[in-house]
Amino acid sequence: MSQPRAAADPRDPRCAEVAEQLAVAIDGVLPARLDAHIDACPLCTELLREATLLGDAIRDAADDYRHASDFEARVLAAIDPDGVEPTRRMRRPARGA
Amino acid sequence: MGKMRGRSSSTVAEVWDDLEVGFDEEGEPEGEDLRRSSLAISGERVTLRAEDTAIGVPLMQGDAHQAVAVAARLLGPSVGRLCFLLLGSQCEADEAAQETFLAVYHGASSYRAEGSPRSWIFGIARRICAQRLSARMRQSRRMFLLDRESHGLDASDLHDRAEREARIRAALDELPENDRELLALRYDAEQSFRDIALALGIDEAAARKRVGRALIRLREKLRAA
Ligand SMILES: [Zn+2]
Numbered sequence: 001m002s003q004p005r006a007a008a009d010p011r012d013p014r015c016a017e018v019a020e021q022l023a024v025a026i027d028g029v030l031p032a033r034l035d036a037h038i039d040a041c042p043l044c045t046e047l048l049r050e051a052t053l054l055g056d057a058i059r060d061a062a063d064d065y066r067h068a069s070d071f072e073a074r075v076l077a078a079i080d081p082d083g084v085e086p087t088r089r090m091r092r093p094a095r096g097a
Numbered sequence: 098m099g100k101m102r103g104r105s106s107s108t109v110a111e112v113w114d115d116l117e118v119g120f121d122e123e124g125e126p127e128g129e130d131l132r133r134s135s136l137a138i139s140g141e142r143v144t145l146r147a148e149d150t151a152i153g154v155p156l157m158q159g160d161a162h163q164a165v166a167v168a169a170r171l172l173g174p175s176v177g178r179l180c181f182l183l184l185g186s187q188c189e190a191d192e193a194a195q196e197t198f199l200a201v202y203h204g205a206s207s208y209r210a211e212g213s214p215r216s217w218i219f220g221i222a223r224r225i226c227a228q229r230l231s232a233r234m235r236q237s238r239r240m241f242l243l244d245r246e247s248h249g250l251d252a253s254d255l256h257d258r259a260e261r262e263a264r265i266r267a268a269l270d271e272l273p274e275n276d277r278e279l280l281a282l283r284y285d286a287e288q289s290f291r292d293i294a295l296a297l298g299i300d301e302a303a304a305r306k307r308v309g310r311a312l313i314r315l316r317e318k319l320r321a322a
Contacts, residue, residue, distance in 0.1 A: 021309060022309035022312055051312045055312070060258065061182065061262045067173060068191055071191070071194070075199070079199060
């Protein structure tokens with residue numbers, strides 16, 4: 001992560017195309033000619049590698065969130081403060097109610 | 098990066114009409130029917146997660162209470178994570194997630210089945226977080242940035258997981274709010290580009306491009322750090 005900031009070779013329009021389609025590229029769904037370019041281009045390979053890592057890292061960053069065990073109970077208490085269910089607008093009766 | 102699990106379609110509404118679903122005393126969808134129904138209806142255009150069906154059926158039936166009860170249980174953690182990424186604070190994320198499900202309850206009748214219930218609820222969470230960010234002068238996020246500096250992070254090292262997460266959150270914090278939303282929706286909430294496009298009111302191709310650009314900006318933040 002300490003390399004120069006150039007994301008792609010400015011002389012090659014295919015590098016710009018890969019960058020433009022980066023979100024699709026890391027899902028692995030690119031036209032074959034761009035796949036071929038990526039295989040041959042170290043700059044694009046590095047861009048894709050880092051972008052893939054970033055996608056995973058964003059998910060990992062959310063792992064610090066601690067979901068409260070009483071979360072659902074608090075939601076239900078807030079919508080139903082007296083323990084009385086509000087009138088239901090039923091389009092169709094629920095089976096087994 | 099695997100294939101995204103979530104999919105939605107404008108024909109979602111048709112799907113609900115074909116489903117007969119009951120709920121047991123615990124409010125759980127009865128039996129295996131729901132899990133199978135989401136497979137059975139996964140034809141060309143519609144693939145719903147089981148949770149979408151479980152939330153969508155009471156939602157379409159006008160049973161807001163049941164819809165919220167199921168949604169809070171099945172999506173509470175995912176909504177909390179999204180709020181956490183957007184707000185940068187555990188406490189605020191919990192509050193915003195709570196607010197989200199109250200808004201689902203009060204806005205249940207406005208669900209139009211254009212996207213999956215999941216993406217609709219994420220959209221509500223996103224708006225609530227945006228309101229909080231603009232209203233609260235980003236106090237908690239500034240605190241987070243100060244906290245980050247005290248760690249004296251080595252810019253070249255992303256190998257340690259805790260350190261990497263701290264750096265990613267700090268870099269996300271420095272991104273424009275739109276970029277943060279796009280990245281959180283795509284890579285944590287695993288929303289399809291179509292659902293992201295619906296949530297942001299843009300077309301799908303634009304959603305793909307914007308997610309890519311947000312990734313590039315995030316990468317540049319980390320490289321500059
Ligand atoms: Zn290239």
